[in-house]
Amino acid sequence: MIPFLDLKAQYRQLKPEIDAAISRAVDSTQFVLGPEVEAFEERFASYCNVRHCVAVNSGTSALHLALLAAGIGPGDEVITVSMTFVATTAAILLTGAKPVFVDVDPVTWTMNPSLIEAAITRRTRAIVPVHLHGLMAEMDEIMEIARRHNLTVIEDAAQAHGAEYKGRRAGSIGDLGCFSFYPGKNLGAYGEGGAVVSNCSKFARRISLLRDWGQESKYNHVVQGYNYRMDGIQGAVLDVKMNHIEAWTEARRSVASYYDQLLEKHRCRRPVPPAHSRHVYHVYAVGLAQRDAAQKALQAAGIGFGIHYPVPVHLQKAYADLGYGTGDLPITELLANQLLSLPIYAELRQEQVGEVVKELEKAVLAESASFDPRFAQRRLAG
Numbered sequence: 215m216i217p218f219l220d221l222k223a224q225y226r227q228l229k230p231e232i233d234a235a236i237s238r239a240v241d242s243t244q245f246v247l248g249p250e251v252e253a254f255e256e257r258f259a260s261y262c263n264v265r266h267c268v269a270v271n272s273g274t275s276a277l278h279l280a281l282l283a284a285g286i287g288p289g290d291e292v293i294t295v296s297m298t299f300v301a302t303t304a305a306i307l308l309t310g311a312k313p314v315f316v317d318v319d320p321v322t323w324t325m326n327p328s329l330i331e332a333a334i335t336r337r338t339r340a341i342v343p344v345h346l347h348g349l350m351a352e353m354d355e356i357m358e359i360a361r362r363h364n365l366t367v368i369e370d371a372a373q374a375h376g377a378e379y380k381g382r383r384a385g386s387i388g389d390l391g392c393f394s395f396y397p398g399k400n401l402g403a404y405g406e407g408g409a410v411v412s413n414c415s416k417f418a419r420r421i422s423l424l425r426d427w428g429q430e431s432k433y434n435h436v437v438q439g440y441n442y443r444m445d446g447i448q449g450a451v452l453d454v455k456m457n458h459i460e461a462w463t464e465a466r467r468s469v470a471s472y473y474d475q476l477l478e479k480h481r482c483r484r485p486v487p488p489a490h491s492r493h494v495y496h497v498y499a500v501g502l503a504q505r506d507a508a509q510k511a512l513q514a515a516g517i518g519f520g521i522h523y524p525v526p527v528h529l530q531k532a533y534a535d536l537g538y539g540t541g542d543l544p545i546t547e548l549l550a551n552q553l554l555s556l557p558i559y560a561e562l563r564q565e566q567v568g569e570v571v572k573e574l575e576k577a578v579l580a581e582s583a584s585f586d587p588r589f590a591q592r593r594l595a596g
């Protein structure tokens with residue numbers, strides 16, 4: 215049995231530290247915000263190499279407040295991708311703005327910068343690239359287009375804690391960066407959590423107000439806000455985990471590199487990080503034309519897997535009103551049909567990676583010639 219994700223293995227390793235931190239938070243009865251959260255905010259800002267971090271109660275809230283702080287609202291358009299978790303789109307809709315999707319690059323699976331300009335209209339106000347699976351989008355090109363058109367860039371870094379692009383950390387390149395600390399994330403709370411990071415003190419101040427009912431001081435509400443505050447216990451747990459995030463990230467990168475090594479001969483579609491990127495492998499997905507057969511084989515062998523994501527946002531019933539249909543985003547749709555996420559976490563051992571690949575080999579990889587990603591790219595381009 216190899217689970218897709220093993221949160222218990224991490225807890226076993228950290229139990230004394232985590233239990234002490236939770237106990238400390240409970241003893242202090244500082245259940246909402248407070249010193250544990252502040253300590254974490256300071257450490258996470260420094261980890262992302264930014265001046266400010268404002269902790270909130272989820273990644274979705276982080277995106278919602280980042281968009282509001284940037285002044286996004288009804289009548290505005292925000293360019294993003296459909297190759298993401300629905301929260302990216304949902305947060306844009308929460309502001310009253312309209313999400314506009316561009317397709318992803320067939321090699322990196324992140325926003326294709328060459329498609330952005332065609333999507334810009336006089337209503338466009340912001341771009342939200344998603345650092346999918348832990349690989350940062352091509353930020354130089356995105357920032358250059360945004361600056362030329364006077365657009366705000368909000369990085370959806372929910373899956374990319376510690377990822378780097380040309381030596382710069384996720385969240386530190388755009389005007390604002392948003393993180394999720396959902397338990398299964400590379401940095402996971404023991405409940406819900408999120409944060410917005412920024413170098414701009416005006417944005418940070420605005421987000422601090424908005425997360426706490428717009429209160430400047432108790433019962434003095436200067437803007438209409440929300441209850442998006444982080445729990446004290448989550449701050450305490452996350453602060454403990456900051457001691458380990460780099461070691462876990464390097465362990466994930468080793469697991470990914472072992473998958474790469476074993477899968478290389480099959481030439482199946484797999485993550486191809488550009489040389490200037492540090493991929494943090496929140497997800498390690500492979501593209502398989504016979505994904506159903508692969509799923510059945512893994513299931514029979516007791517190996518966990520995931521699909522991120524089986525139906526892209528633009529084809530979800532809930533977002534049908536946006537007016538997209540099948541064929542509008544061909545690369546996104548191809549990836550949604552083919553990607554299969556394999557087990558990856560810091561504690562996963564090499565022999566377990568070997569077992570996963572062996573099962574895939576038995577089931578589907580024998581016919582690997584048809585999986586050549588370059589073939590798929592040419593076909594799609596044509």
Ligand SMILES: Cc1ncc(COP(=O)(O)O)c(C=O)c1O
Nearest residue numbers: 272273274299301302372394396
């Ligand atoms: C890319 C992306 N954006 C946003 C979110 C939303 O984060 P949360 O679940 O913490 O609200 C998630 C995670 O679930 C995500 O993966």
